[in-house]
Amino acid sequence: MRIKEHPILELAEKPPIPFYFNGKLLYGIEGDTIASALHANGIKKLSESIHLKRPRGFYCAIGNCASCNMVVDGEPNVRTCITPLKEGMRVENQQGKGRIHAK
Amino acid sequence: MQNKEAIVIGGGPAGLTAALELLKAGASVCLIDRNERLGGQLTKQTHMFFGSEKQYASHRGIDILEILTNSLGKYGNKLEILTETTVVGMYRDKVLSCVSGDKFFKLQGEKIIFATGASEKALPFENNDLPGVYAAGAVQTLMNEYGIKPGEKVLMVGSGNIGLIVSYQLMQAGVEVVALVEAADRIGGYLVHASKIKRLGVDILTNTSVKRAIGKDSVEAAEIWELDEQWQGIEGSERTLEVDTICVAVGLAPLTELLQQMGVNVKYVNELGGNVPILDEQYQTSVEGVYACGDLANIEEASSAMVEGRIVGINAARSLGRSVENADFRIKALRHELKDLRGGPPGDKVRKGLKKLGVAT
Numbered sequence: 001m002r003i004k005e006h007p008i009l010e011l012a013e014k015p016p017i018p019f020y021f022n023g024k025l026l027y028g029i030e031g032d033t034i035a036s037a038l039h040a041n042g043i044k045k046l047s048e049s050i051h052l053k054r055p056r057g058f059y060c061a062i063g064n065c066a067s068c069n070m071v072v073d074g075e076p077n078v079r080t081c082i083t084p085l086k087e088g089m090r091v092e093n094q095q096g097k098g099r100i101h102a103k
Numbered sequence: 104m105q106n107k108e109a110i111v112i113g114g115g116p117a118g119l120t121a122a123l124e125l126l127k128a129g130a131s132v133c134l135i136d137r138n139e140r141l142g143g144q145l146t147k148q149t150h151m152f153f154g155s156e157k158q159y160a161s162h163r164g165i166d167i168l169e170i171l172t173n174s175l176g177k178y179g180n181k182l183e184i185l186t187e188t189t190v191v192g193m194y195r196d197k198v199l200s201c202v203s204g205d206k207f208f209k210l211q212g213e214k215i216i217f218a219t220g221a222s223e224k225a226l227p228f229e230n231n232d233l234p235g236v237y238a239a240g241a242v243q244t245l246m247n248e249y250g251i252k253p254g255e256k257v258l259m260v261g262s263g264n265i266g267l268i269v270s271y272q273l274m275q276a277g278v279e280v281v282a283l284v285e286a287a288d289r290i291g292g293y294l295v296h297a298s299k300i301k302r303l304g305v306d307i308l309t310n311t312s313v314k315r316a317i318g319k320d321s322v323e324a325a326e327i328w329e330l331d332e333q334w335q336g337i338e339g340s341e342r343t344l345e346v347d348t349i350c351v352a353v354g355l356a357p358l359t360e361l362l363q364q365m366g367v368n369v370k371y372v373n374e375l376g377g378n379v380p381i382l383d384e385q386y387q388t389s390v391e392g393v394y395a396c397g398d399l400a401n402i403e404e405a406s407s408a409m410v411e412g413r414i415v416g417i418n419a420a421r422s423l424g425r426s427v428e429n430a431d432f433r434i435k436a437l438r439h440e441l442k443d444l445r446g447g448p449p450g451d452k453v454r455k456g457l458k459k460l461g462v463a464t
């Protein structure tokens with residue numbers, strides 16, 4: 001779902017960034033956030049509501065609403081819409097409030 | 104804890120211009136933004152700006168941003184920029200707590216300038232939490248910053264300038280805008296923007312709103328219905344549109360939570376977007392040395408945010424004991440510019456709101 005042609009934006013080819021989503025290997029590109037890379041791969045559901053387990057995607061995309069919280073490299077409640085994608089990241093759908101593990 | 108001369112929170116047009124004025128007067132500035140890139144809303148605005156010549160009208164938002172950040176580059180070590188840093192707490196003694204990655208730290212500033220902007224409002228309807236229901240700014244961010252389509256077929260909700268402009272930008276990205284619904288009986292934004300998308304074949308339906316989103320894991324369709332004069336849905340007028348995205352453009356609300364944490368007085372003014380800080384002539388809040396400008400002070404435009412940022416920067420620099428060349432003259436001229444920007448019918452709402460707040464316009 002990446003935009004191919006645009007009258008104003010310059011969309012240069014960018015190097016791919018491999019990462020894992022629920023254990024599966026996917027690719028984003030340089031400049032992506034975690035959420036933008038997932039969306040480009042057609043993945044809209046990022047988390048579940050705490051009580052009713054309803055699917056949640058992003059809403060604001062600027063770090064205001066926490067709708068995009070996911071578990072990243074074991075850490076819960078990462079706002080994926082403003083977190084830059086890095087090579088090898090392990091991104092998972094978050095269930096409930098998430099658990100904090102001692103490091 | 105580190106002490107700073109001036110801390111600017113938020114690197115949008117308001118924060119950037121405030122920082123520039125402070126630097127120009129010789130002050131040291133620590134500029135904080137939670138994003139990776141500076142620019143706030145400007146980073147996604149690919150359209151030409153309206154407004155005054157002085158505030159870069161006929162430039163695209165993204166180009167204005169480049170002009171501003173280039174000027175910041177001149178100040179070297181007087182300027183410290185902390186990106187990917189979120190201010191999460193604010194105390195009365197002008198101490199702020201920040202989070203950056205897994206680091207937590209505190210800063211104290213002699214002067215603190217708040218330019219945190221606004222957040223987009225949500226709209227209550229059935230299934231409004233389904234993935235695929237996105238705020239207009241989010242859709243813009245996805246397209247214009249990351250080059251990604253939010254979906255293939257979009258229902259736009261709200262005909263203010265944001266709804267109109269984002270509709271046009273969706274079409275530029277090759278996305279179909281199936282319809283634009285507006286609850287009021289007329290189009291809210293500028294007619295130039297509305298005619299542009301009408302010419303491209305988008306139906307603008309007034310007195311109409313979304314009844315519900317339909318779908319299991321994400322939006323598969325939207326049900327819209329007509330509204331009566333009391334804005335109540337009319338049974339039997341429902342229509343289903345096949346869309347995979349519902350884009351919500353129903354206005355913004357100032358991000359005043361941090362200001363409220365430190366005990367700044369705010370007032371609810373509907374015309375200005377919600378709770379806004381009460382400011383004095385200097386744009387100072389009820390806490391001495393704490394200033395506010397831009398969308399945070401009232402939901403307006405980048406052009407006025409830049410003027411307010413400059414006024415705040417000059418005022419804060421002066422109260423730090425820095426000398427600002429021609430300060431009185433410049434403030435007067437800037438205030439005049441604000442008046443111009445708010446003149447005419449499009450400025451009615453802001454003028455009314457500011458009056459309620461007791462600000463002379």
Ligand SMILES: Cc1cc2nc3c(=O)[nH]c(=O)nc-3n(C[C@H](O)[C@H](O)[C@H](O)COP(=O)(O)OP(=O)(O)OC[C@H]3O[C@@H](n4cnc5c(N)ncnc54)[C@H](O)[C@@H]3O)c2cc1C
Binds near residue numbers: 141142221269407
């Ligand atoms: C679709 C659209 C079209 C527009 N068109 C125009 C136009 O043509 N002309 C015009 O003049 N205006 C236009 N505007 C309005 C304009 O973009 C805004 O009024 C302007 O950006 C407000 O500037 P600001 O600096 O107050 O806030 P913002 O640009 O929102 O910047 C606020 C910054 O603060 C940061 N921040 C917030 N909270 C924190 C925190 N706790 N810690 C750290 N950082 C934080 C944010 O990340 C952000 O970078 C448009 C807006 C939209 C959405």
Ligand code: FES
Binds near residue numbers: 061
């Ligand atoms: S989508 Fe709102 S915080 Fe990420």
